[in-house]
Amino acid sequence: MAILWEALRSALRAIAVSKMRSFLTSLGIIIGVASIIAVVSLVQGLEESITSQFEGYGSNSLFIQQRRDNYGRLIGDLTDDDLLKLKGIDGISAISPQTFVFEYSGVQYEGEQHSADVVGVMPDYAEMDSSYPELGRFITTTDADSRKKVAVIGPKVRDELGMPENPIGEFIQYGPHWLKVIGVLESKGQMMGQDLDNYVYIPYPTAVGIMGYQQQPFVIFVVRVEDVNRIDSITERVEQTLRRNHGLKPGDDNDFMIQSADQVLQSIGQITQVITWVFGGIVGISLLVGGIGIMNIMLVSVTERTREVGICKALGATRADILLQFLLEAVIISLIGGIVGLGLGFAIGAGVAGMIPNFPPSEVPAWAVFLALGFSSGVGIVFGILPAAKAARLDPIDALRYE
Structure with a gap:
């Protein structure tokens, strides 16, 4: 524990000495995390708004509508006679x-x-x-x-x-x-x-x-529907009634669509999930770029601090100690970038939602916060391991001679 604490102090001291370089190093992470959080907050806020409205219908509701062809033209028709026939189905309350x-x-x-x-x-x-x-x-x-x-x-x-x-x-x-x-x-x-x-x-x-x-x-x-447990059987009866009323023969496609409120909500959830992952993947590229930036700067930092590494090894520091110090430095820089990006993403999401007329408030789920911080820390570990390993492998005599 003492070794870990000392490595952490050394990493924080190194970051504090080069504040501007540390900030520029974490800039890619800040932009990546902020972009992801902003996108997720807008999409989740929209999904929450839609879900809350459809939940008002209840899970015992069905929606029947005309189908459209590939050109957007209506195929079927829902008539007053359809309405009259459906009213006669046992189990439909309204x-x-x-x-x-x-x-x-x-x-x-x-x-x-x-x-x-x-x-x-x-x-x-x-x-x-x-x-x-x-x-x-x-x-x-x-x-x-x-x-x-x-x-x-x-x-x-x-x-x-x-x-x-x-x-x-x-x-x-x-x-x-x-x-x-x-x-x-x-x-x-x-x-x-x-x-x-x-x-x-x-x-x-x-x-x-x-x-x-x-x-x-x-x-x-x-x-x-009166009883939500009968919704499947009533849906089947509604389909049979409309097919018979529309004169559809066996094998003919329905010229109408039937969806329950739960199915609508499930479809909405799937759509928003795809949107979230697609946009998240696109803006996540900036996290990759940020990770490469961290690795490059840390490699330069190892070169600049070669004599420091030599002195530490001469005083008894092991390879594991040096590896831990430089790895912690990369992780801390990345994590700070993630925290700053998180706050910035909150602000951007709220700002964009506020500027769009009638757009629901942005909402950031807990999983997005943990994912952003975990991913930024992971970027620090993955891209910090190479510079840290390079520093740990330095020969103490060669390091002390380095000018």
Whole structure:
């Protein structure tokens, strides 16, 4: 232990004597670790935001949507008849279609215009999406059956249009259509850079009527299953019902997709994991460059301190002592670079997330911190072993003669 402590003191003293060189030596490690932490914090923050939103649906939810071909064109169609047939399946407690309306550029109120997402839904959608009104009420079955032109708006829509704090009973205009505001939703924040408070919900039949028959709407059915343990069997029944309703023959591919909330979350996790490793691998190259820099500088340092090594050996220092001293010096330089890079990566990730509108806050998981510090220490060991071994092999007599 005394030998280790003395080697550590010698290494720290050598680093302190050449502060600028030590900083430049660790610069590659600083840049590499900072880049990795910044990338990981942004990707993990995005994944956490998406996950928290989808978890609101619960593991007993299914998402049914039309398939697209290789050119992005819709292959199948989800109709009102599909909706009616699915409602009759035992075990489905709630179902709501969802379709985005893109007929006009935005909504207006007393001369003010604002771009918002107009979405057609049914009453059950509120509970499944956790979209609860802060003021007024949500869409009802009567609203849908009567194709009423009513709207439930997000708080951002209200604020951007300059509407009263309580806009219930006011009218907003969507193209030539006037929509009566019947509710204002609670604030939900952002997901994937999308402002969830910037929505206008209208009855699904009203949305279909606004779009007419000039275009095929993109429809998603959100389904709530009573018993999560039956979700696989109900998924199979949903598939059979839609195939039969769409006239698909045995061997024909489905013209629709069915995913559970857990499957969606799993897919999101896989995508973000791939992104993390790809970007981490790219910026990790700078760690390799930093390691080579450490090795080069340490080789120069060994040459400059040849006489010092000779004196130490003449006083009784063993090869193991010299090896330990120079190896610790390389590891400490690398570890300091890792710590500085860690703090810098935190700051860069938070700064970039703050500059991108509606982007979720960055988040650095514990595994990324330990990985960054462990990897930087490993770089110091791998690239410090050669200079340390060179110093340990020096002959004491030749070292004392070195000028």
